[in-house]
Amino acid sequence: MERKQFQLGDIVQMKKPHPCGTNEMEIIRMGMDIRIKCVGCKHSVLVPRAKFESKLKKVLRSAPSQEANTMVE
Numbered sequence: 001m002e003r004k005q006f007q008l009g010d011i012v013q014m015k016k017p018h019p020c021g022t023n024e025m026e027i028i029r030m031g032m033d034i035r036i037k038c039v040g041c042k043h044s045v046l047v048p049r050a051k052f053e054s055k056l057k058k059v060l061r062s063a064p065s066q067e068a069n070t071m072v073e
């Protein structure tokens with residue numbers, strides 16, 4: 001099985017859409033638990049990492065790389 005890659009700031013699609021009808025969530029916190037925020041209604045939920053990974057369908061948009069931490073203005 002392909003391991004899903006995700007990072008802070010990514011916009012992800014879950015297997016089940018949010019009740020508001022939007023199926024785009026932004027990862028706003030990473031840790032033991034992952035906090036995701038619905039792009040549509042701005043509601044945020046905290047889910048255990050394992051549960052998040054099992055419910056994640058795909059990463060829609062990856063956040064700008066945090067490794068390239070140069071200041072661009």
Ligand SMILES: [Zn+2]
Binds near residue numbers: 019043
């Ligand atoms: Zn929502």
